[in-house]
Amino acid sequence: MPELPEVETVKNGLAKAWVGKTIEKIILRRENLRYPFPENLSNRLEGHKIIGIRRRAKYLLIDTDGDLVFLSHLGMSGKYTLFDSKSVSKYDLNDSEKKSVFGEKTGFSGKHDHMEIRFEDGSVSVYTDPRRFGIVKLFHRSEEQVQSLLEVLGPEPFDDWNAQIAADRCRNKRSPIKTTLLDQRFVVGVGNIYACEALHKAGISPTKQAYKLVTKAGKPTKALQKLVDEVKIVLTKAIAAGGSTLNDFADVDGNLGYFSHQFSVYGREDEPCLKEGCGGIIDRIVQSNRSTFLCPRCQK
DNA sequence: CAAAGTTCCTGCGAGC
DNA sequence: TGCTCGCAGGAACTTT
Numbered sequence: 001m002p003e004l005p006e007v008e009t010v011k012n013g014l015a016k017a018w019v020g021k022t023i024e025k026i027i028l029r030r031e032n033l034r035y036p037f038p039e040n041l042s043n044r045l046e047g048h049k050i051i052g053i054r055r056r057a058k059y060l061l062i063d064t065d066g067d068l069v070f071l072s073h074l075g076m077s078g079k080y081t082l083f084d085s086k087s088v089s090k091y092d093l094n095d096s097e098k099k100s101v102f103g104e105k106t107g108f109s110g111k112h113d114h115m116e117i118r119f120e121d122g123s124v125s126v127y128t129d130p131r132r133f134g135i136v137k138l139f140h141r142s143e144e145q146v147q148s149l150l151e152v153l154g155p156e157p158f159d160d161w162n163a164q165i166a167a168d169r170c171r172n173k174r175s176p177i178k179t180t181l182l183d184q185r186f187v188v189g190v191g192n193i194y195a196c197e198a199l200h201k202a203g204i205s206p207t208k209q210a211y212k213l214v215t216k217a218g219k220p221t222k223a224l225q226k227l228v229d230e231v232k233i234v235l236t237k238a239i240a241a242g243g244s245t246l247n248d249f250a251d252v253d254g255n256l257g258y259f260s261h262q263f264s265v266y267g268r269e270d271e272p273c274l275k276e277g278c279g280g281i282i283d284r285i286v287q288s289n290r291s292t293f294l295c296p297r298c299q300k
Numbered sequence: 301c302a303a304a305g306t307t308c309c310t311g312c313g314a315g316c
Numbered sequence: 317t318g319c320t321c322g323c324a325g326g327a328a329c330t331t332t
Binding site for chain 1: 302303304305306307
Binding site: 076 | 324325326327329330332
């Protein structure tokens with residue numbers, strides 16, 4: 001599920017829930033997600049206090065009072081569920097009792113709860129991830145610059161990115177602009193949903209080749225300028241939507257990061273285009289093995 | 301059949 | 317011709 005706005009929302013939730021707490025132990029229910037869990041994960045973090053939570057691209061970086069950084073990526077289906085010391089008794093049930101308390105759909109039937117972080121104050125945070133595309137890594141803060149997962153990343157959309165930087169990277173690109181938006185070396189944090197949304201808002205066809213959005217002189221066209229603006233707007237609005245559903249940093253069951261949005265094109269195949277006066281019908285095509293939603297009428 | 305992410309592999313064309 | 321390099325596109329991972 002998570003693109004930048006969802007990860008940002010989870011970051012804010014974890015900042016409230018975790019910062020200041022000391023890790024008692026980490027319990028693993030299997031040996032790997034996408035990659036093996038780090039060796040001695042629990043031993044290395046035991047007794048260390050969490051001092052801050054950062055986000056880089058779609059990665060969560062949890063800083064501890066030692067020099068260790070705990071990296072967490074949610075993949076497609078990862079989530080954290082938080083139990084305070086009072087509600088943790090709900091989680092500390094056997095599997096059949098859990099089913100009756102949480103129902104089948106929560107994931108707390110036991111099967112996909114792969115990692116438990118237990119804190120000294122008695123609270124527990126559970127990482128659930130049915131598809132197991134998530135990643136957990138542990139590294140020394142001094143090694144952060146050379147982490148292979150992080151060093152390949154492009155600019156953060158809000159801090160380091162503008163139309164000229166985008167133009168420099170699009171200049172010789174023959175790939176479709178939608179594929180380019182999904183490339184984390186181009187700009188980080190944009191996933192399939194917000195790529196579709198931003199292209200629709202900007203009125204650009206997802207199949208347009210990236211270099212066609214750059215002038216001969218290497219400057220961004222008006223359309224590319226608009227796209228860069230719309231990416232930022234779409235992400236900003238989604239972060240705001242996430243924040244507004246996160247008053248208590250988690251819903252009643254303690255779930256973080258899952259909130260519903262209203263999309264303009266994503267998931268709206270065969271429905272009318274919502275752009276004022278357009279009258280088009282939303283189409284779905286496949287690019288790089290992923291669904292792209294677009295309005296053929298107002299996206300050129 | 302499709303799903304919100306990322307890495308890795310193969311194939312192709314350019315250039316030496 | 318043959319080799320290397322970089323880019324582009326596709327497969328793979330997994331479960332519901």
